[in-house]
Amino acid sequence: MRTFFAKTVAIGAISMLALTACGGGRDEETGGSDAPAKGFAANSLIGVALPAKTSENWVLAGDLFTNGLKEAGFTSDVQYAGASTTVADQQAQITAMVTKGAKVIVIGATDAAQLSTQVAAAHQAGAKVIAYDRLITNTPDLDYYVAFDNFKVGQLQGQALLDGMKAKKPTGPWTIELFSGSPDDNNAGVFFNGAMDVLKPAIDKGDVVVGSKQTEVKQTAIQGWKAEGAQARMDQLLTSTYGSKELDGVLSPNDTLARAIITSIKGAGKKVPVVTGQDSEVESIKSIMAGEQYMTINKDTRTLVKETINMVKALQAGNAPQVNDQKSYNNGSKVVDTFLLPPVAVTKANAAEAYANDPKLAPLTKA
Amino acid sequence: MSRFKDLQKNLFGGTTSNARQFGMIFTLVAIVLLFQFLTDGLTLRSDNLIALFQQNSYILILAIGMLMVIVAGHIDLSVGSIAAFAGILVAKSMTEWDLPWPLAILFGLAIGAAIGAWQGFWVAYIGVPAFIVTLAGMLIFRGGNQFIGNANTIPVPEGFRVIGSGFLPEVGPNTGYNNLTLLLGLAACLAVIWREVQARRTRHEMDADAGPMWVSILRMAVMVGVLAFVALRFASGRVGTSFPVSGIILVALVILYSFYTRNTAGGRHIYAVGGNSRAAELSGVKLKRVNFFVMMNMSVLAALAGMIFVARSAASGPQDGNGWELDAIAAVFIGGAAVAGGIGTISGSIVGGLVMAVLNNGLQLQGVGTDRVQIIKGLVLLLAVALDVYNKSQGRFSVIGSIMRPFRREAPATPASSAAEREPAKTSVSG
Structure with missing residues (x-):
C-alpha cells in the first residue's frame, strides 16, 4: 500500500510539474497592456453582435456590416442572437468575440441593461465597444454610441x-x-x-x-x-x-x-x-x-452602418472617432460620446x- | 485477462448503465479537442474556460435538480419561469426595499422553496401529473415575473453580482497564478488520491478483488493530470480572474448531490420510485415524501440558477429564463438518463450539459450563427437519445456494454470499482 501511495503521489507531482512547465503562468498579453492608443492592425477582427432577426432592419444591417467591414479590409464576425434565449445568446457571443481577440465590438443590444459584465470584459481585454442603435446602460466601459436621433x-x-x-x-x-x-x-x-x-x-x-x-x-x-x-x-x-x-x-x-x-x-x-x-x-x-x-x-440603415464602420476605421488608425453629441446620452454610469444621424419623415x-x-x-x- | 481487458473492466467500472455515460465523456473530450484544433487553441485558453463556466453554471445547476426529477419519473417545465420570478423579486428586494444582498440570496432561496412546496403539494399529495403542474407553473410564474417587473429590466447592486460574475481574491505571494485556484486544484487532486486509496483499502478488507494496481495508478494519473491541467488553466487567466464563484457553487452542489443520490437512503429512494413506484412503496419507501422533495428541491435550485443569471447579467430582465427548462432537460438526457425514470446520474447530466456547452461555445468561436447552432444541438440531442433507445431495443445493452458483458458474467458479485461514477450494486435498480 505504501509503495502504491508513493507511486501515485510521484505521478501526480510529475504531471503537475510537466503542466506547470508548459502552462507558463498568466497570459499577460490579454491583460489590456496593448493600450498605447496607436490603433491596431488593419486586418483585425471586428465583432458585430445584433439582436434576433425579428425585423428586416437587423438582417439588412448584418449584411451591410459583413460586406462593409470586408471592403474596409477587416475580418468580421457578425452574429445574431437566437430567437428564444436572446439575452444569454448575445452574452455568450460577445464573450466569444472577446476571446477571439476582436479589437472593436459593435453591439445592437437585445436588452440594453443586461450586458454590462460582457462590456466590462471586452474593455479589460482592450477592445473598444460601440453601441449600435441601442444605448447599453449601466456600464462605464462603453466607448461610443452611434444612432439616429x-x-x-x-x-x-x-x-x-x-x-x-x-x-x-x-x-x-x-x-x-x-x-x-x-x-x-x-x-x-x-x-x-x-x-x-x-x-x-x-x-x-x-x-x-x-x-x-x-x-x-x-x-x-x-x-x-x-x-x-x-x-x-x-x-x-x-x-x-x-x-x-x-x-x-x-x-x-x-x-x-x-x-x-x-x-x-x-x-x-x-x-x-x-x-x-x-x-x-x-x-x-x-x-x-x-x-x-x-x-x-x-x-437609412446604410448610413448608420457606414458611420459605424467609419468609427471602426478611425479607431484602427489610432484616431478619435467623430462624435457630435457629448452631453445628451447618459447611460446611468457615464455620458457616452455619441454620433447622431438625422432621421427623415x-x-x-x-x-x-x-x-x-x-x-x-x-x-x-x-x- | 490481458492488460487491455483489465483496463476496460476497471478503468471506469463496467456496468451497462454507465457505458453511455463514459461514451459521453469520450465524446466531450473529443469535442473539446476538435474545437481546440479548429479554433487554434482558443477553446482551452483560460479566459474561454472561465467564460464557459460562467455562461453555463446556471444551466448545469438546473440539470442537477432536473436529473433527480427525471429519475423520479417526472418532468419540470417551470424552472425557467421560476428562475425569472425569483430573479425579479430578488432584484426588487435589493433595489426597492434595500435588502442587503446576502439576505436577498436567502430570500430568493426561500421563494424557491415556497414555490417548490406549492408544486410538490400538487404533484405528491393531490396526484396531478408533474407535466401539468409545472406547465401551469410555467405560465403562473412567467406572468408573475411580468406582473412584478412590469417587463422592465432592473439592475442589481455590485455585491450581489459576485455569485454570477465574481472571482476568488488574489492572496498570498505572487506566483504568477491565482493562488486560491491552485489550492482548490491541489485539494481536488488529493481528494481523488485519497478516495482511490480508501476504495482499495475497503476492497482489501472485504476480500474483494481490488483490480490490478497499475489500473488504479493509471486512473489516478489521468484524473490528477486533468485536474491539474484544469486548475492551472483557471489559475493562469488575466490578473483578477480565477475559477469563477458560480463554478465553485456548481462544483459544491455537484459533490453534495452526487453523494446524496449515490450514498444515502433518501437518494436511493428516488431511483427506487422512478424504477417502479409501486414496488418501492410496498418496500416501505415514502412515495409522497420523495415526490414532494424532488419537486421542491428543483424549484430551490431554479431560484438559485435565476439569481446567478441575474448576478451575471447585472440586471433582471423580462427575457430571463426563456427556454432554460429545455436546456436542462436536454443535458440530463444526453447525460444518459432514461426517459421512463429510474436511471441517470448527476455526473452524467453535468457531462451532458458540458457537451452542449462546449458545442455551443466552440461553434460561436467559429462564428457559426445561432440558427445553425440550434440545428446542430437539436441533432446531437436526438442522436444521443436515439442511440440509447436503439441499444435497449437490441437487448438492453449498449455497444460498449456488450463488449464488457463477458467480464461482468465472470465476476458477477464484484461491484464496479470506479470511485467516481458507479452506483452502489446493492441498491441498484437500474435496468
Missing part, C-alpha cells in the same frame, strides 16, 4: 400624426390611441417621449383626445416589439372604446406594429386612421403608397424623393 424620430412621428389628421378632418377634436415599443429597449421610451413632446400640448388643449385614456408608457408598451402584441392590444381597444366612436389616428412607434394595428382595425371593419411608423420596411412602403399607413421614418408625398438611392425601395415608390 431618436427623440427627433418621436417628434417627427407626433408632428406627422397631427398633420395627417388635420389633412383628413380639418377641425378637431381628434381621437387617437398611443402605442410604444418594448419596455426593455432603451429607445422605446425616447421615441414615446419625443412624440409626446409634440402631442402633449395638443392633448392638454383638448384638440386631441386619447380615447382609452391610456397615456402612460407602461400602458402603451408592446413587449418585444411583437406584432401580435400590438394587434391584440388594438383589438381590445376597439372592443372597449370604439364600438361607435371614430378613431382618427394611432401613434405607432414602428412599421411592424403599425401594420399589425392596421390589420386589427381593418379586421374590425373600421376605416383606417392616420397611423405612424418607422424603419421604412418594404411592406409599409407598399402600404403607404396604397394609402393605408400614413407615414414612416427613413433611418416620409409620407406618400415625398416617398419617391426620400428613397431615390435605395435600390430596394425606390421601385416601390414609382407606382
